[in-house]
Amino acid sequence: MKALIPYKKKNAKSRLSPALTLEEREDFVELMLRDVISSLKEAGIDEIDVLTTPDNGVPKDLDVNVVLSEHDLNEAINAYLEQENKPIFIIMADLPLVRAKHIEDIVSRMEDVVIVPGKGGGTNVIFIKDPSNYYVKYYGSSFLNHCNIAKDRGCSVFIYDSFMLSTDIDEPHDLVEIMLHGHGNSQKYVNERFDMKTGKARAKINAAGDA
Numbered sequence: 001m002k003a004l005i006p007y008k009k010k011n012a013k014s015r016l017s018p019a020l021t022l023e024e025r026e027d028f029v030e031l032m033l034r035d036v037i038s039s040l041k042e043a044g045i046d047e048i049d050v051l052t053t054p055d056n057g058v059p060k061d062l063d064v065n066v067v068l069s070e071h072d073l074n075e076a077i078n079a080y081l082e083q084e085n086k087p088i089f090i091i092m093a094d095l096p097l098v099r100a101k102h103i104e105d106i107v108s109r110m111e112d113v114v115i116v117p118g119k120g121g122g123t124n125v126i127f128i129k130d131p132s133n134y135y136v137k138y139y140g141s142s143f144l145n146h147c148n149i150a151k152d153r154g155c156s157v158f159i160y161d162s163f164m165l166s167t168d169i170d171e172p173h174d175l176v177e178i179m180l181h182g183h184g185n186s187q188k189y190v191n192e193r194f195d196m197k198t199g200k201a202r203a204k205i206n207a208a209g210d211a
């Protein structure tokens with residue numbers, strides 16, 4: 001089994017721009033990536049491919065394989081799946097609330113495909129036992145896309161329902177979830193950036209999001 005983390009640093013998380021500057025967003029996505037990788041390794045998944053574009057520097061100390069692709073998200077992932085023959089755990093880099101237990105629960109399922117829905121119709125994690133019999137179609141109602149693809153391919157599916165794993169960090173209000181439920185690099189960053197100590201942090205973030 002391998003993990004695949006699609007990762008974009010350049011102008012990342014534009015939907016967070018009401019709360020974070022461009023430089024802060026690009027720094028923050030790397031910290032979230034680190035937390036995702038830590039949970040994967042804690043769950044015993046050591047073979048980790050980070051799929052990114054050539055101008056998105058992945059730090060060398062992360063001890064992962066960097067797979068470069070100029071293609072967009074769907075084309076890049078589907079080209080990757082076509083040349084893979086082992087189960088693939090696709091997890092987005094903006095899921096800092098993920099813990100090893102979530103990963104262990106998902107990879108222990110017997111179904112052919114396990115899908116973790118994101119809020120608003122996205123797909124946060126897909127665990128695919130046979131990559132040769134599946135493809136991805138992110139964006140739009142991608143959760144429904146991925147359920148239909150599994151059905152069309154005759155795959156059994158399990159929908160893994162988890163508040164933590166459904167919380168991808170897209171909008172300013174999602175940062176509050178990191179303060180409340182997070183851990184590691186991303187929680188440290190958010191608490192310091194929004195002065196959690198004063199107790200005004202949540203109001204500050206929500207005000208930024210409402211601006």
Ligand SMILES: Nc1nc2c(ncn2[C@@H]2O[C@H](COP(=O)(O)OP(=O)(O)OP(=O)(O)O)[C@@H](O)[C@H]2O)c(=O)[nH]1
Pocket residue numbers: 006007008009011012013014015016051052053071072073076092093094170
């Ligand atoms: N390799 C690769 N990863 C991508 C690409 N676009 C997004 N991602 C990653 O896919 C995941 C989900 O993407 P989004 O939530 O849309 O991330 P984003 O594009 O930085 O966010 P917005 O600018 O707010 O849409 C994140 O882990 C991104 O890092 C891409 O073109 N190539």
Ligand SMILES: C[C@H](OP(=O)(O)O)C(=O)O
Pocket residue numbers: 118120121122123124137138139140142143168170
């Ligand atoms: C990649 C995309 O992320 P979202 O735009 O839903 O955050 C999706 O999950 O289909």
